[in-house]
Amino acid sequence: MVSSNYRDLNVPGRILLGPGPSMVPPRVLAALSQPPVGYLDPYFSEIMDETQALLRYLFRTENEVTFPISGTGTAGMEAAIANFVEPGDRVLAAISGYFGERLAEIAGRYGAQVVRLERPWGEVFTPRDFENALTAGDFKLVTLVHGETSTGAVQTRVAEIAEVVHRHGALLVLDTVASLGGIPVEVDAWNVDICYSGSQKCISAPPGMAPFTVGPRAMEAFEMRKTPVANWYLDIAGLRRYWNAEQKSYHHTAPINLVYALREALRLIVEEGIENRWARHRFVSELLWQGLIDLGLPPRVPEESRMISLTAAALPGGLDEAVVRRRLLEDYNVEVAGGFGPLAGKIWRIGVMGYSCRRENVTLLLAALKELLP
Ligand SMILES: *Cc1c(COP(=O)(O)O)cnc(C)c1O
Secondary structure (H helix, E strand, C coil), rough: CCCCCCCCCCCCCECCCCCCCCCCCCHCCCCCCCCCCCCCCCCHHHHHHHHHHHHHHHHCCCCCEEEEEEECHHHHHHHHHHCCCCCCCEEEEEEEEEEHHHHEEEEHHHCEEEEEEECCCCCCHHHHHHHHHHCCCCCEEEEEEEEEEEEEEECCCHHHHHHHHHHHHCCEEEEEEEEEEEECCHHHHCCEEEEECCCCCCCCCCCEEEEECCCCEEEEHHHHCCCCCCCCCHHHHHHHHCCCCCCCCCCCCCCHHHHHHHHHHHHHHHHHHHHHHHHHHHHHHHHHHHHHHHCCCCEEECCECCCCCCCEEECCCCHHHHHHHHHHHHCEECCCEECCCCHHHCEEEECCCCHHHHHHHHHHHHHHHHHCCC
């Protein structure tokens, strides 16, 4: 039964230290509440152009095709596959966690012949892994997750992997949903062909936009497609005409306010400076790691491949972790996440992303855990 007296929205002021969304700074919330204008309003057109320039700064790229896709990070995943895979194409999917698995599944749904390159959850890949897998021949696309949010491992050596991928005539898709804006991502220097992210993790805008960029090699492959892109909404040909700097033509109604908010979050990143932002994430995460070690919940991933924006804390056997997490949320307003798949019950996933990545939040979390842990 619908009621006319549902209470007013009174959102609890959570300290978000999970795998995303992260906390949103006041300036971004203020931008979000500005009135919408039309999707082809000349004012909005300027906002769009500025957003694209800001995204190029963040991705460290000069790629012309750089814009936010309407939808969360998963829309970025889907766009990366839908635009570059035709039925029957061979895709090599590197899988060592949940999001690598999801990319493989999406590729399969677009008719790709998916070959799985697997490592246990939490491990990362070497260039040699790709060398061996790609000699089997004739791959169109390789998918790789930069920061695996399900495990807390970060894929290093992306530039070397891209070199191997290109030598075998394939394109590299890199998922940076949980890393872009928190730890170094270098689209041009690493030669990544297709890269996407999500607005609500290290960028600290509300969820709903997926920054997306495509390099010249991938655009060439795109122009050579024989079949239309099977997903109309995410077809970059239409999206490009809308985000075009000279002349914009309607594709779909952009989520106007989410673009305002993303632009403001990106402006904050430029004001801070991307290198300073990376340094802040490292500094705060190191405090977190030391505190977790002192509490007997050490990071599960060795330091050389440990993700900075998300830490998997190894839990002691016998801990009723769900109870502690619920008390953390109810008594301290702090959110962290549990593990899933093979890591269910074995880890907590603690994110220090964007505006959540502040020393006072980590201090609160560690103090609360000290009180809550048996
Ligand atoms: C969160 C995440 C996604 C999915 O993004 P949504 O915004 O939840 O759709 C994809 N890849 C990685 C690595 C993520 O952390």
